[in-house]
Amino acid sequence: MDRVPILKLGDILIISIQIDLDDQSVLALQEDLADSVVTHGARGVIIDITAVEIVDSFIGRMLATIAATSRLLDAQTVVVGMRPAVAITLVELGLSLGGVRTALNLEKGIALLDHVRGATS
Amino acid sequence: MTVDADVARRRIEELLRENETQILHRWTLIAKASSEELSDIYRALLTSLEHGGDLADMRGLLAELSRSRARQGFTPADTARAVFGLKEALYEAVESDGGPEALRGFIWFSRLIDDLGLFTFETYTTARERIILDQAEQLLELSTPVVKLWEGIVAVPLVGTLDSARTQVVMEKLLQTLVDTGAEHAVIDITGVPAVDTQVAQHLLKAVVAARLMGAECVISGIRPQIAHTIVTLGIEFGDIVTKASLADALAHALRRSGIEVIAPKATRLAVRTENV
Numbered sequence: 001m002d003r004v005p006i007l008k009l010g011d012i013l014i015i016s017i018q019i020d021l022d023d024q025s026v027l028a029l030q031e032d033l034a035d036s037v038v039t040h041g042a043r044g045v046i047i048d049i050t051a052v053e054i055v056d057s058f059i060g061r062m063l064a065t066i067a068a069t070s071r072l073l074d075a076q077t078v079v080v081g082m083r084p085a086v087a088i089t090l091v092e093l094g095l096s097l098g099g100v101r102t103a104l105n106l107e108k109g110i111a112l113l114d115h116v117r118g119a120t121s
Numbered sequence: 122m123t124v125d126a127d128v129a130r131r132r133i134e135e136l137l138r139e140n141e142t143q144i145l146h147r148w149t150l151i152a153k154a155s156s157e158e159l160s161d162i163y164r165a166l167l168t169s170l171e172h173g174g175d176l177a178d179m180r181g182l183l184a185e186l187s188r189s190r191a192r193q194g195f196t197p198a199d200t201a202r203a204v205f206g207l208k209e210a211l212y213e214a215v216e217s218d219g220g221p222e223a224l225r226g227f228i229w230f231s232r233l234i235d236d237l238g239l240f241t242f243e244t245y246t247t248a249r250e251r252i253i254l255d256q257a258e259q260l261l262e263l264s265t266p267v268v269k270l271w272e273g274i275v276a277v278p279l280v281g282t283l284d285s286a287r288t289q290v291v292m293e294k295l296l297q298t299l300v301d302t303g304a305e306h307a308v309i310d311i312t313g314v315p316a317v318d319t320q321v322a323q324h325l326l327k328a329v330v331a332a333r334l335m336g337a338e339c340v341i342s343g344i345r346p347q348i349a350h351t352i353v354t355l356g357i358e359f360g361d362i363v364t365k366a367s368l369a370d371a372l373a374h375a376l377r378r379s380g381i382e383v384i385a386p387k388a389t390r391l392a393v394r395t396e397n398v
Contacts, residue, residue, distance in 0.1 A: 086334075087331040096330045096334070105303065
């Protein structure tokens with residue numbers, strides 16, 4: 001089973017999804033991420049889906065679940081690099097990812113996290 | 122074909138050939154068309170009758186006639202009537218002949234001309250439909266520009282009625298532009314949209330949510346008073362989507378959101394100051 005690597009950058013965790021996710025990898029990723037957030041005391045999580053071309057409702061729900069889990073652990077989640085086709089698919093599926101913040105690319109995602117933390121601290 | 126019918130048919134062909142000048146003259150008067158065109162068709166008709174009724178040439182000429190008359194502003198009914206005029210022109214020759222073969226042949230000929238007349242009608246409709254299809258396609262390509270208003274702000278001025286196909290094209294183009302330019306603010310201007318119903322509103326909302334998913338903020342502008350009224354009457358909820366009355370308001374909003382302040386000092390010149398966010 002492929003595992004998605006979780007990178008640490010300061011107090012931000014970065015996940016770049018570059019493989020076709022199956023259900024097992026998704027569940028493993030959710031557990032790994034929750035562990036990492038607690039271990040590193042991360043304040044922000046960035047999920048980069050630039051390489052993801054196909055989504056289904058399961059992946060859409062995964063993003064929402066990760067965001068909810070991280071928020072419980074006091075970390076903000078930002079989904080970055082969503083492709084137009086993916087965005088349209090998610091809208092058609094009726095998933096608007098209410099609680100998830102989004103940014104156009106990784107750079108803007110990090111800027112957004114800095115901005116949010118600047119506002120709250 | 123029975124012997125009788127064959128005889129009748131040959132009699133008509135003879136009549137057509139013998140009285141060519143007279144019938145053609147009469148036909149030109151009835152059809153009110155140029156005599157060259159008609160005589161071409163007439164000759165093609167004679168040739169195709171000689172060659173056992175292969176009407177391919179004939180149809181080609183009729184299609185040409187139908188097109189040229191459509192360009193001159195004739196209705197397809199006029200063109201068909203012009204073709205039917207040949208029956209009347211021939212009938213005089215048949216009447217003076219008076220034989221039973223000629224009369225029986227006239228029925229056969231009449232059916233043939235009916236077919237040809239309807240064929241001109243069909244040509245006209247096909248040509249029309251092709252034009253309409255082409256135009257719809259061009260409209261789709263032309264009417265969806267995405268313009269850059271400012272660094273990081275793009276706008277989509279929508280003009281004309283929105284349907285599912287068009288909104289899909291607009292949405293894809295907008296989202297692709299967001300990726301290409303890295304713009305964080307988008308303005309969808311619906312000043313040119315004549316009416317907003319539940320379906321159009323649904324399409325707009327989808328576009329906004331999709332843009333939001335990609336990390337861009339969308340503002341809808343150009344909502345005219347009647348349209349605002351319709352939207353409220355229909356009970357459409359725009360939720361937390363920002364709407365503005367004019368494109369200028371939307372631009373000002375987007376500039377403010379991206380931390381750019383536009384100040385107008387005493388003179389009319391504009392000064393622009395960018396803050397680091």
